[in-house]
Amino acid sequence: MNNYLDNSNKQIKLAMMFVTGYGGESYSWRFSESDPKAYTNIQTYIKLAQTAEKGKIHMLFIADTPGITGSGVNGDMGRNSPMFVMEPMTIFSAVASHTSKIGLVATYSTTYNLPYNLARQLKTLDHISNGRIGWNAVTTGTRAVAYNFGNEPLPDTSTRYEMADEMVESVQSLWGSFGKDAYIADKQSGEFINMEEVIPVNYQGNYYQTQGPLAIPPTPQGQPPIFQAGPSYEGIELAGKFASGVYANPFTIDDAKHYRMMLKESAIKHGRKPDEINMFSGFMATVADTYEEALERRYELLDYMSENEYNEQILYLSAMISIKLSEMNINEPLPQFLQDQARPNPRDPRSNRAVELIKKGLNPREVLANGIINYHPVVVGTPDDVADFMETWFKAGATDGFSIVPESQKGIEDFVEKVVPVLQERGIYHDDYEGDTLRDHLGVPEQYGIRK
Ligand SMILES: Cc1cc2nc3c(=O)[nH]c(=O)nc-3n(C[C@H](O)[C@H](O)[C@H](O)COP(=O)(O)O)c2cc1C
DSSP, X not given: OOGGGOOTTOOOEEEEEOOTTTOSSTTGGGSTTSOTTGGGOHHHHHHHHHHHHHTTOSEEEXXXXXXXXXXXXXXXXXXXXXXXXXXXXXXXXXXHTTOSSOEEEEEEEXXXXXXXXXXXXXXXXXXXXXXXXXXXXXXXXXXXXXXXXXXXXXXOHHHHHHHHHHHHHHHHHHHHTBOTTOBOOOTTTOOOBOGGGBOOOOEEOSSOEEOOOOOOOOBTTBSOOEEEOOOSHHHHHHHHHHEEEEEEOOSSXXXXXXXXXXXXXXXXXXXXXXXXXXXXXXXXXXXXXXXXHHHHHHHHHHHHSOHHHHHHHHHHHHHHHTSOOTTXXXXXXXXXXXXXXXXXXTTOTTHHHHHHHHHTTOOHHHHHHTTTTSSSOEEEEOHHHHHHHHHHHHHTTOOSEEEEEESSHHHHXXXXXXXXXXXXXXXXXXXXXXXXXXXXXXXXXXXXXXXO
16 A cells, blocks of 8 residues: 555544534434524534534534535425534634534635635634634535625636635735744733734735734644645645645545545645645444444434435436336335346446445335435444444545534434444544644644745
């Protein structure tokens, strides 16, 4: 195995996705144990964060798009919680004061923000949390968002990535504009700030301009580390240049290895060490003491779907396995000759898994319940099943860690109580935090201001 990918002396790093107050699965708000109005209840977020911290999860992660995006198959807010609701920094501001170790990574668009505001808010929050904040700098590809910020259509991908480059560069420059030792506050001498160490940035980009300085001293981790999400060539360039963490969504070990390799090579190209960039592969889990119990929860989610949504899922599964299912009894395994005919759809990387399960003799409804149409690979099963998935990927060198998307509020507790001890027993997950800041948790070097 290539050296950069070798994980033999490493342990898994974990991000827990903080998706609304409910969890990552559509309709999880309807589970009997879910608080149906959780998304506006900050106490719910605080409790979930404290649970994740008990499990020594390295960081919480809030994906965000400043616009309405439904989590339902049709994005139907009438029946389903929207995906991105309360504002990430504001949530973390409350969560930070009720936790002490866990990292807090918030997503902010590089297309729909201004550098001075963002630099100021993130560094303030980094102080509030004692150095636990990260910024997931995303370019945002959603047209609905564009119209929330004016009447202009969404800029094209390369423009958005040029803007991203300028945004991260100018924010980091602002962070570094207040020198490391500039904060004096000496009552005796009367010197408050050493003005020789406070230097305006006078940033003049094509898209963003800012003068600075930003009068906020370094935080316990200097400044927040950068995360990135978006696998295009430009995305990998941006990550290689700036990111300490990348939120990724590969579906197979081979794809993940290839992507991870490209990220590490991009870091090297930009004068950094391969270990300075950590890939977090998304995966979703429904965990219970038995597979049957976990499956029951997944069936319950399918039952909450409208007839239309359910039919669409069947249609989609048909396309994934190249077999028309609409007139079949989908509660029975396919006859052997059809199982033999099942072929993955080359345009959808999730199809391989769908075909594998069909050929194992699972009926199509059970295949759907295994989450094969989800945004990430899904594991439905026992704590050992979930740990096996993680260990296999990790030992193959496919990833530095995982972004776990728990199915529901209960899913966070189940992961922490049932899966974390198994990972620890196997020696592939830490017993305690390595330090106090997010940079400590990530094992990435100190950085202050723009990297030269
Ligand atoms: C795993 C993953 C997570 C993402 N999360 C977000 C997000 O939370 N908010 C957002 O606006 N865009 C998000 N994006 C979209 C990216 O920011 C980007 O706009 C999009 O993927 C197009 O860039 P690309 O061509 O590099 O993929 C995400 C993309 C990926 C792959």
